Amino acid sequence: MSLERTMNRRSALRQALLGGAVLAGIGRSVRGQEIPKVLPPGLNLPRVMLVSMGGTIASKATSRMNLNNYGGPGNRVAPQDWVDALPELALVARVTPDDQRAPEDVAGRSAGGMTTAHIRKVTARVQELVNDPTVDGVVVTHGTNTMAETAWFMNLAVNTRKPIVFVGSQRPWSGLSGDGPLNLFNAVRVAATPSAEGMGVLHVMNQNINAARDVMKMSAYRVEAFRSPDLGILGVVDPDRVVFHTAPLRRHTHASEFHLAGLPEALPAVEILYGYTDAPGYLLDAMVSNGAKGVVIDGTGAGALAGGQSEAVKRAQEKGVIVVATTRTRSGRVQDTPRRRESSIVPGDNFQPEKARMLLQMALAKGADLNGVRRVFEQY
Amino acid sequence: MIQRWLGTVCATVLMGLTGPGSPAQAAESLPGVVVFTTGGTIQSKGAHRQKLSEYSDGRVTPLELLADLPELSEIARVEVREVSNLGSGNMTTELQLKLAKGINEALSRPDVAGAVVTHGTGTLEETAYFLHLVVRSEKPVVVVGAMRPWSAISRDGPLNLYNAVRTAVTPEAVGKGVFVLLDDTIHSARWVTKGNTTRVETFVSREIGPLGYADADKVVFYRTPLTRHTAKSEFDVSTLTNLPPVDVVYGYQEASAEPLKALVTAGAAGIVLADGSPAVTQALLGAVSKGVAVVQSDRKGSGRVLLSERQAGRGVVTADSLNAQKARILLRVALTKTKEPRELQRIFNEY
Structure with a gap:
């Protein structure tokens, strides 16, 4: 049998496995450790790397009713603990844990959340993993508050067609009716699915697959928190x-x-300014005087500036700062209108401002001028 | 046969040659769009501008429709073909087949870039999905309607129609199947459904969302559909004059089996269940044993009906994320090819 035919056969078997056979096996097996009968013996299941960047899914508490005050020293969950608690993972993939939590996260002393330095470190690790020919897909766990940003960073920075799937949970690993286990199981299934290849970085929670570009957290506590408001799943x-x-x-x-x-070692500083009635111009002045090379203004309505922002934008542009307009409505595009073009403001399409910020940072890091930034916002 | 019905259409106009602000030379180089009119609210008139319901006081002819939009001449050479001038409740299989054949004929012309179909909104998603399955072209087909009559204050029809023609001549729209476009939003015919009785944002694709937007600055596509459609479809209606009869049985508490039994007696080729009840489940076994194709859909409006060993064992096909009215369309088209439940299930998985 030719190599191509062998690979096609393997791919077809994986598809058959992930496309229907699995549920039957799980339904019949309480422990879930049996490989379903339809699988021929010796089949190589896809290899999925389970990268932990921590998060609520990596947190526990002493009471299962603790749904909002978990974590801290001694209350962290290591990635091997997930694998041990989910023997069903063996039905869908060969899962290898890869602990990429920051040391302070492991110790339960994490404060201030994710940093760009750490995101870059893990991005480099994920690139290394997808370069490994024995790896079929990567799952990354992350705290839910900023996971869409980190997923978006990797969507731009990792060079691969292999699935990279971000997953988290809204309830701690120890919580009553915790959503973490099913989210994790489903994320591994997607990472092991051939049809997930070439789709960019994905986000899987609550049984939905969202694109890193469009997904955002839209509820503080509900399990259906993640949605792509303008485009859907x-x-x-x-x-x-x-x-x-x-x-x-x-x-x-x-x-x-x-x-x-x-990308250079340090990305240019880009900050986000919110739009509201009487918004003052001095906040933008302060950003520029503190070294911002770009500013995303999350404007009102269709991406409009408010209060003193218009004059401050002109002052910033005189100093070479690039200004991108997004809309605080969280749905709908900021359009390329003649007036906006005259004002040299780049329309931020339907990006959330935190993602427009990262895209602008990367474009500026590559030396893009106003037209270059405009092109980037049309293509990504 | 196609030529004969095309010969009876009421009007063919070349808007590009007469529109204001558009030099004749430029008009000749504009892409061609054929607008097929079937009627609907977009072609309805009320006695007063404030009449937003019960507006059946007159019909707008295709010529009136286009004469009211001279701006179209700046973006396309528009031809119009009248298929019917009816509300969507009066759409028939015969008209749908006529429409599909007419679109296939028009899109085979090298000077035509795309097609637009006006339609009443009530059953618009059914005709759009039918076309999604049987149009044999990569060229865009945009189905359009309106929530307010042509005569009303703040009518939405003109901008919807303008955006539909714009989308039909957008190169990025090629190969993405049939679209439904109202309220600046471009939906795939596969997932779109009417979700509100009266509002202009009535068409939704539930959790899957739209493919793109027709905004004032440009037409933007963010997504492409992955299910089979149009040029990659296996279905061919070119020689058909009718489709197998398929009806829908709605499910609710203590739903009786009598409607299902009556359909079997009346000779249904297929039945789509929008949910069920114990009595209906019992009766469907009898229907399957008589060779009637049974598809399990759902009344909830979003989410898939999962593949199920239990249903497969009964010979019942699951509808994936198709609502009952669309599952009916696919089943009718599929029954022109096969009655075998496993093959029908493959079709429901792929389309």
């Missing part, structure tokens, strides 16, 4: 099948021009 992780309904069209991962290896 790419697919679903149902008990019977992993289904992709649509594919994203904007540039990402393998088609990105912002791979980590080509």
Whole structure:
């Protein structure tokens, strides 16, 4: 049998496995450790790396009713603990844990959240993992508050077609009706699914597959917190099948021009300014005097400036600062209107401002001028 | 046969040659769009501008529709073909087949870039999904309607129609199947459904969301559909004059089996269940044993009906994320090819 035919056969078997056979095995086996009968003996299951960046999913508490005050010293969950608690993972993939938590996270003393330095470190590690020909996909756990930003960073910075799936939970690993175990199981299923290849960095929670570009946390505590408000999900992780309904069209991962290896050590500073009635101009002045090379203004309505912002934008632009407009409505595009073009403000499309910030940082790091930034916001 | 019905259409106009602000030379180089009109609210008139319901006081002809939008001549050479001028409740299989054949004929012309279909909104998603399955072209087809009559204050029809023509001539729209476009939003015919009785944002694709937007600055696509459609479809209606009869049985508490039994007696080729009840479940076994194709859909409006060993064992096909009215369309088209439940299930998994 030719190599190509062997690979096709393997791919078909993986698809059959992930596309329906799995549920039957789980349904019948309480412990879930049996490989379903339909699988031929000796089949190599996909290899999925389980990268922990921590998060609520990596947190526990002494009471299972503790749903909002968990974590801290002694209350962290190591990635091997997830694998031990989920023997069902062995049905869908060969899972290898890879602990990439910051030391202070492991110690339960994490304060101030994720840093760019740590995101870059883990991005480099993920690139290393996907470069390994024995790895089929990568799952990354992350705290939910900023996971969409880190996922978006990797969507731009990792060069691969292999699935990279971000996952977290809204309830701690120890919580009553914790959503973490099913989210993790489903994330591994997606990372092991051939149809997830080439889709960019994905986000899987609550049985939905969202694109890193569009997904955002829209509820503080509910398990359905993650949505793509302007565009909707790419697919679903149902008990019977992993289904992709649509594919994203904007540039990402393998088609990105912002791979980590080509980025400078430090990205240019870009800050976010919120729009509201009587918003003063001096906040923007302060950003510029503190070294901001770009500013994202999360404006009102269709991306409008408010109060003293218009004059402050002119002052900032005189100093070479690039200004991008997003909209605080969280749905709808900021359009490329003649007036906005005259004002040299780049329309931020339908980006959330925190993602427009990262994209602007990367574009500026690559030396983009106003037109270059404009092109980037049209293509990504 | 196609030529004959096309010969009876009421009007063909070349808007590009007469529109204001558009030189004749430029008009000739504009892409061609054929607008097929079937009727609906977008072609309805009320006695007063404030009449937003029960507005059946007159019909807008295709010529009136286009004469009211001279701006179209700046973006396309528009031809119009009248298929019907009816509300969507009066759409028929015969008209849908006529429409599909007419679109296939038009899109085979090299000078035509895309097609637009006006339609009443009530059953618009059914005709759009039918076209998604049987149009044999990569060229865009945009189905459009309105929530307010052509005569009303703040009518939405003109901008919807303008955006539909714009989208039909957008190169990025090629190969993405049939679209439904109202309220600046471009939905795939596969997932779109009417979700509100009266509001202009009525068309939604639930959790899957739209493919893109027709904004004032440009037409933008963010997503492409992955299910099979149009040029990659296996279905061909070019020689068909009718489709197998398939009806829908709704499920609710203590739903009786009598409607299902009556459909079997009446000769249904297929039945789509929008949810069920114990009595219906019992009766469907009898239907399957008589060779009737049974598809399990759901009344909730979003989410998939999962593949199920239990249902497969009964010979019942699951509808994936198709609502009952769309599962009916796919089943009718699929039954032109096969009655075998496993093959029907493959079709429901792929389309």
